[in-house]
Amino acid sequence: MITVKSLKQALLQAEMPPHALKKQLSDEQYQSCFGDLMKGSESMTYRDFIIPHLSKLIEPLTRSYDSISVLEIGPGPESILGRLPYHHRRKIGRYVAFEPNKSFAACLQDWVCNGDGGLSPFPNRLCRPTIHQSKLCTSAEGICATINSDQTGGKFHVVLFCHSMYGMQPKAEFIRRAVDFLVNLPEKGMVIVFHRDEQWDLAGLVCHEQATYPTSTMSVRDCDEDLNKFSSFIVGFTWQDNENRNCMQSQWQEICRELGHREMLPNQLVFSSPAMFATFSKLSVSYSSPAPEVPLWTVRRPLKNREARGIKPALVFRPTTIEHVAQCVRWAIENGFSATVIGGGHSGHCVRSNVVAIDMGELNEVYITSDWKSESSQESGSLIIAGAGCKAGEVVSKAREEGLTVPLGSRPSVGAGLWLQGGIGHLTRLHGLACDAIVGAVIVSVDSGQMLFVGNVPSRYRPAGATRSENEQDLLWAIKGAGSNFGIVVSVVFRGFSAPTYFVKKWILSMEDGKEAISKLDEYANRFTEKLPRSLSAGLYLYQEAEHLYLGVTIIETSINDVRSENSCSDSIEGILGPTVSIETVEGLQIFEIEMYMSTIGGGHKKGKTSSFKRCVFLRKFHTSAASEILVSAIQHRPTPLCYVHLVQGGGAVQDLAPSATAFGCRDWAYACVITGVWPREADETELPQAVVEWTYRVTAALLPFADGVYSADLGPDPRDKMLALRSFGSNLPRLTYLRHKFNPHNLLAHTCPIQKPWTGPRLIILVSGKSCAGKDYCADVWKAVLAADDDPTISIRKVSISDKTKQDYALSIGADWRRLIEDRVYKEHYRADLTRFFEFQVWRRPQLPEEHFLEVVKDAVNVDVLFITGMRDRFLLPTLSPLVPGSRLLDIRVTRSEDNLFDTRAASERTPRCAESFPAKETLFHSSPSLVFKNDSRGACKARQFAQDSIRPLLSQDLQKLAAMIPSVSNFPQFGIEFQHVLHISQCPGGLSLCTSLMEAHFADNWSQVHSIICCEVGSLVFASSLASSVKVPLVLIRQAGKLPPPVVSVKKPKSHISSCDLQESRLEMDPRLVSSNAPVVVVDDVLATGKTLCATIELLQKAHVPAQNISVIVIAEFPIHRGREMLHQHGYGDIRVQSLLYFEGA
Structure with missing residues (x-):
């Protein structure tokens, strides 16, 4: 797909009539063109790239300040700030803009004051917005005189350029001028620039954050009128007289239709328009060199990668010692900069525009x-x-x-x-x-x-x-x-x-057609996988020359003593493949020269210099022809004759290590499939590289269903690589995500292979809590055994103790045996009192230590579905820990036992009294209601086994997963930034309401026969509560908005949820107090638990009706732990009320 930049060049190169005079677009013409443009695919760039990144960039400022000031340059008829989430917009107290277009300025003034429907987009602004109908200039006098007339002195937290720097030259000077308007340090301020992705030379300015969006597009309707406006908008002018205008517009229409991509959108011509953003601060201008002795490259050394060769970093350090590298890192941390590292120069992300680079070339010993x-x-x-x-x-x-x-x-x-x-x-x-x-x-x-x-x-x-x-x-x-x-x-x-000697044999097999190529590729790939010993390695090359498909095969035999085995498998392969085209014996560096891409494909490197782009997928054994069909089709539709596919055989020693042994977690693959796009070096500045890159990504994506993973060595900050990176480390990705944050907390290495994945814990985490000697470990062992007895290979179960880490630390500090502290109960009892004091001292120094230990335990439970954690004695288990693992179902099962019956239950026949004096006198009091309670007061394991069958196993029911599948996710609804889970959709699915009702009935921890009434609050609750009430034959009590129920009623103020917080109208909730009893239990049913505000109001209303907290239970369909709703209950004194949730979601 041709870029907008190339389209502009083609339009300007069209043959112009003699004496034709150009005319700049009027403000009205520009506004009309811009409006049409925003109706096309450009709007998706704003939605998917600009708005999310702008929101993320402004987030720290809105958290740090009650009010922020913004200067926007060239916002157009409406500011992009108006599309930010409400909680960001309400923090914008002062807004100033420079908009030179008269029509835009008038629309902007009206919009910023009145917004849509008379509501200002900045509801808490401290002063009237100022719109200057003029350009930003680099002259300090021309701009400061205007700005300084404002009472705040002309300093801003944000200066924003959103696609408004076109025509501003030199851009470095405009950014420097913008930096001058930022608030003074140590206050936080930033210049944010969104622009088409072009290489800028900013004369040493260093950006703080940067990202690109290479898949952004711009589209226009394929009709003469729209193409006329679009082409004039792209070049920035039209023609004075009608005759010349008509002549040029006809040419421009033809050029647009010839170069535009038609397949993406109906009746639209689409052009590539890669986007980027960068941020700058006062430090971007005022930084100092890390140390006088750290050398800088004045002329950068040549890089291998085509993309990297065209990039201009801000600075390139050339350290000659390790201390130089350390100085560069400390300097970058101090200034808040990121950095790239240059090694061999093959990576496309070893340098980034206006980012510091550290060239390691001198450290080559x-x-x-x-x-x-x-x-x-x-x-x-x-x-x-x-x-x-x-x-x-x-x-x-x-x-x-x-x-x-x-x-x-x-x-x-x-x-x-x-x-x-x-x-x-x-x-x-x-x-x-x-x-x-x-x-x-x-x-x-x-x-x-x-x-x-x-x-x-x-x-x-x-x-x-x-x-x-x-x-x-x-x-x-x-x-x-x-x-x-x-x-x-x-x-x-x-x-x-x-050092070995290599014996190399090569075959080149001509394929009659694609069908034969598929057949042969399948046959040989599988045969080599099954037959070749470790000392032999096969390489297969699929390429096409003169419209003829070829399959190249290389067999490399490795010998340590320069002697080939007498019964070498490579000899027998000749009987399958036929005569070789060459046989070589090589050593050392010579092995690098024998590859077919070096010597055969496209004439080898002797044909001239080339550039390439590649991605590598790890393919499993070719059980079907599907992968081969994709590869053959890819070669048949390659963008250049030089493109090829290289299959490198795996297995052998690669599979000797477990996937968890190193960070390289993809080891169960037969071939590393390298999809390699190649083009002549002289075509670097054409559209060909982009076509090759897109082809490579398409082939890679098509192969993913057959892949064991993706090779991370090629991956970088390109957004397309983020999805591939999710497949690069196998089961190690959660651990790597944690470690990356730990070792790279400043995100200094921001441009490497993206390791970004929200932490996802086990499906079910069960905290086994209780006092000492209650039998927590014993019960957990029994419950684990019950679940494991199902012999379900899709469910893995683990039991750990939260105190193991403390025991290891303690043992290290005093020289005790930490294994015996964990495994030997008698040995542990000897140290128990000191161990407890040791832990309490650690918590005193580091109050978050219990949470840290919890996350470490969860982090280590990679690929575990059910995790039992014992040793839990924290006061607020669920409210504190559930937000840390928002994607997991977290339960607290409280094990209890009478104080006069503390005995060991390790075996049914043992009843060994325990000495209470051996434990610390101070026991932690639990201040949160558990999910379930198990009374461990019977001899043997029968009761514990039955509890697991009745209460724990149902939590793994497929019915819960079916219910979750009935809840669709809707992005940016009802406002931007909300990932809305449509819980009520359950009732619209066939069988959904009955399934939900049966699950609520089955999972209720108490006895339905003792429940007096079911309480529902508004529509969301009514849908589910009425069905449940009918099923369990319990009366339904309605809570409605004020004025909906006849007297007598009691009422409380209705809170605003995090979704409806934009609704400023205050209302109240009411109920009839005669419908509930102060002596009988009630169950509150709600569709969602997020912030907990509505639930707190419901409980408050029930207490006004004289229902005590101990008689209230809660059942929720979907809980969002990230919002800490349970913590809200505790803050309101309702922590002892049991809340049961069927489903848990990570989102907002």
């Missing part, structure tokens, strides 16, 4: 030691220490001199980023991935700038001042497969392997 002995195990051997500036070829060449090698991939010029993200090459099947060979590393922390080392780093290769990381295990685990996200790796320590 390679050292080899052969006398290594592990400090923590019996391992020994040779180590290869490689600086982050090394290329793979340099490491292999140096190692070869010592008879060693490292499995570093298949391209000699790649850098450290590849090793840290995986590293797939010729030795993968024999020795594993490159990241698997990492045994240690030296890292500069992006949290503090401190120099750290992890794993096995020989002492003489540890930098002066470097310390062993306190989180060594996590950090080493993370850099082995996702290493570009957790720190700046300065050097890597590899385990060395004996």
Whole structure:
């Protein structure tokens, strides 16, 4: 799809009539064109990119200040700020705009004062908005004289350019002028720029945040009138006389129709219009160099990646020592900047526009030691220490001199980023991935700038001042497969392997048609997977030349002693594939030259320089032809003749490690499928690269249903990569998300492979709480065994103790055996009193420690469906912990036992009295109602087993999942920023209401026969409560808005929910107090529990009707823990009221 920029160039290059005179568009013409444009696909860019990012950027300001001031440049007829969520708009107290278009300025003045329906978009503004009908200029006198007339002195928290910098040159000067209008430090202020994604040279200005939206488009209706206005809008002018105007408009219509994309929207011509945003502050202008001795590149070294070559970073540091790197990091943290890291230069995100880059090229030393002995195990051997500036070829060449090698991939010029993200090459099947060979590393922390080392780093290769990381295990685990996200790796320590000799055979098979290509690709791929030993590795290439499909095959046999096995499988393959086209024996760097993309496809590299774009998908075994059909079709419809698909065989040593052993979690794959788009280097500035990129993403997406994962080494900040990154780390993604936030808290490494996923805990988390000696661990073991007895392979169950972490810390501090503290009850009792005091002291120093321990336990429960957590004694379990895991069902099962019957129930025959004096005298009092209560007062496990059958197993019922599937999610309703869950839709689904009713009836923790009445509040509750009341044969009591019920009534003020908070009208709730009894239980039924305000009002109303809190229970259809509704109940003194929810949702 051609870009708007290229369209403009084509329109301007159209042949003009002699003596034709141009005329600038009038304000009215511009307004008409702009209005038409916003009716097309451009509006989706505002909805999907601009508004979400603008809302996120302004969020910290609206949290920090009661009122903020905004200066907007060129807002048009309405400000984009009017489409922000209400809670942001109400914080805008002062609004000033510069709008040079007369028509726009008049519309803007009316809109900002009256809005839609007479309501101002900024309801809490402190002064009348000021609209200047003039341009922003870089002359300080011309603008400050106007601004300073305002009483606030002309300083703003936000200066906004939203697609309004077109024609402003040089842009750096306008941004500098905008920065001058920001509030002074230490107050927070930012310049926000939204623009078409173009490469700017901002003369050293450093942006704080940046993002692109490469899939943004601009569309126009395919009719002469609209095309005339659209083309004039794009070039910015029209023609003075009608004859020339008609002549040029005819040409422009033809150009638009020729270049426009027609398939995306009906009767529309669509053009690519990539968008971006960047933010700047006073620090963007006033920063200082990190240190005089840190060199800067004045002329940047050439980069391999085509995209990177065209990008202009703000600064490029060229550190020559590790201390230089640490200084750069500390400087970036101090100024709030992000940074990119340049290694081999193959990555498209090693540099970003107007972002600081750190070029590691000078740190390119390679050292080899052969006398290594592990400090923590019996391992020994040779180590290869490689600086982050090394290329793979340099490491292999140096190692070869010592008879060693490292499995570093298949391209000699790649850098450290590849090793840290995986590293797939010729030795993968024999020795594993490159990241698997990492045994240690030296890292500069992006949290503090401190120099750290992890794993096995020989002492003489540890930098002066470097310390062993306190989180060594996590950090080493993370850099082995996702290493570009957790720190700046300065050097890597590899385990060395004996250097092999490679015996290489090649075949090129001509395919008659696509059908044969599919058949052969399936056959050979599966045969190699089943038959080849680890010492052999197959590579398959699918490409097309002269409209003829070819399948290239390379078999590489690895030998340590230069001798091939007598019964080599590669010989038998000749009987299948036929005669080879070449047989070679190579060593060391020569192995990089034998790849077919280097020597055969498209004439090899001898044909001239090319650029490429690739993505890699891990394919499982070819059980069907579906994947082969996609690949063959992709080659047949490739955008250039140079594009190809490369299948690199996996298995072998890759699968020796468990997916959780390193961050590289995708290991169950047969082939790494590299979809490679290639084009001639001279076409870099044409539309061809974009076509190749789009083709690559399309093929990748089509293969995902057959994939075990996606290779993360190629992925970057492109929004399209975010979805792929969700498939890059397998079950390790939740842990990586947690660790990334932990090790990269300032988001300094913001432009690496995106590891962003909201934390999702187990489906069901059961907190087993109770006093000491109540039998919590025993009961949890019984309940776990009952669920495990179902032998359901789709449900995994785990039981952990929340106190294990404290026991480990305590044991370390006093030298005790932490395993015995966990496993040996007698040993634990000896230390119990001191252990309790130790924990209380820790909590005194770190009040959030219980929550931290809880999250750590949940974090470690990767791929667990049901998690039992014992040892819980916190006062407010559900109100405190449920918002931390909003996507999980969190229950508190209270285990109770009479004080005079504290005995051990580890076996049915044991009744060992316990000594109360061995426990701390002070027991925590529980101040929250549990979800369920289990009275552990019977000998043996029968009662506990029955409780699990009756009360816990139903929580895993498929019926609950069916009910959840009946609730659709609606974005930005009823206002922007709300992810609305349409709970009432249950009643509109066939069988939905009856299913919901049966679940409420079954999950109720008490006895329905004792319930006097069911309480419902308004329509949302009435739908479900009336059905339930009819089913259990209990009277229904209505709570209505004031004036809807006849007297006598009692009433309370009706609160505004987080969804209806924009409704400023106050109302009250009423009920007839004669319908309830002070001595009988009632059940409140509501559709949603979010903030808890409505539920609190309902309970208050019941208490006015003389129903005590202990007689009130609550059943909710859907709960949103993130809003802390249970905490609201506690704040109102209703914490002892039991609230049961059928479903839980993460959203707003």
